[in-house]
Amino acid sequence: MSINCQRLPRPMAACGSDSDPMAQPRILFITRKWAPAIGGMETYSMRLVEALGESTDLRVLSLPGRADGRPPGSTALLGFALRICRERLFTSRDNDVVHIGDMASWPLALPFLVAKHRPQIVLSAHGTDVSYAGRKSWRGRCYRLYQRIGAYLLSGAKVIANSKATAQAARESGWADLRVVPLATDIAADSPLQEIDGRTLLFAGRLIPLKGCGWFVDQVLPLLPDTMRLHVAGPPWDETERRRMNHPRVDYLGTLDREALAGEYRNAICIVVPNVAMGNGQFEGFGLVAPEAAGAGGVVLASRTGGLIDAVLDGETGFLVTAGDAEAWAEKIMAVATWTREERVRFTDGARLRVQEHFNWDRVARETLTTYLGGELLPIQLSSRN
Structure with a gap:
């Protein structure tokens, strides 16, 4: 010791x-x-x-x-x-x-x-x-x-x-x-906004029920166009959540290093942080992925629950969506997906600046x-x- x-x-x-x-x-x-x-x-x-x-x-x-x-x-x-x-x-x-x-x-x-x-x-x-x-x-x-x-x-x-x-x-x-x-957060965009591929969503975090990745795959992904795919980065701590990685529209990336993760943040249509309510009293204390992703130049959608309410400045560094409401999630994702390049640049530039000021x-x-x-x-x- x-x-x-x-x-x-x-x-x-x-x-x-x-x-x-x-x-x-x-x-x-x-x-x-x-x-x-x-x-x-x-x-x-x-x-x-x-x-x-x-x-x-x-x-x-x-x-x-x-x-x-x-x-x-x-x-x-x-x-x-x-x-x-x-x-x-x-x-x-x-x-x-x-x-x-x-x-x-x-x-x-x-x-x-x-x-x-x-x-x-x-x-x-x-x-x-x-x-x-x-x-x-x-x-x-x-x-x-x-x-x-x-x-x-x-x-x-x-x-x-x-x-x-x-x-x-x-x-x-x-x-x-x-x-x-x-x-x-220490993560900040060090390169200009790149062209996103327009069909990729990103989940980054531990694969446990609280984080909501499995819920998102089951409830939200089917409501989105078939061309949209979900990239998942993070360690599989729960077997049930891990099995969701076999979904045909999910690409499991494993645990990424800092540079690779920042690239995924910037390339995604949006980063989803879809935490769900847990009956055992467990909740997200903060949700550091939200300011990290925004600071790297990504667009963050997070559940309006737990500490995520403080991790996202709604409308400034990302958007809060009702937890567990699949239709609300699909609607917000499609709204972001239809942004013009100018709209995206305006939002992500403002979000990065706000993250640097506050987080x-x-x-x-x-x-x-x-x-x-x-x-x-x-x-x-x-x-x-x-």
């Missing part, structure tokens, strides 16, 4: 020091989601650290994943927890903020509750790490109790959620002080820092996940 401990340099004096009361806060960021493991939480941890490290006094304790891209095992996690305890006992540094990288890891904050200089505890919520508490199984009920215990013990903690849907799920588990900071890591770091400092973000209204 290997544990990374980093102290990121910055141009300012350490925050909270007697000599400089106006300096930035001393932040300890703790995460079990780190390369070489692959996933959205890992990307979030590494890119946030990179963005924050440019202007803050930041120390990072991270547990690297396995070489094959999988997350660390239980033995490594136990060793990591012990390392955090040693950090608290034997490191003289006082932290103003201790930021835990995901909600399942909330116990890692407990050693800092007894510090002489008690830090502000901040946790990041991503989706699955809170939505699992909504499942009806005994595991879901146990996890809900686990989250409620965390919310009780860390009653003064702030939770940074990646969408309003994720914030709602966190609130239902007992967490009270919530902020919404949508994620960012960037500098904005994520700035809003995270605002949370650290006790400032207010735009108010959020939480009711349901739709």
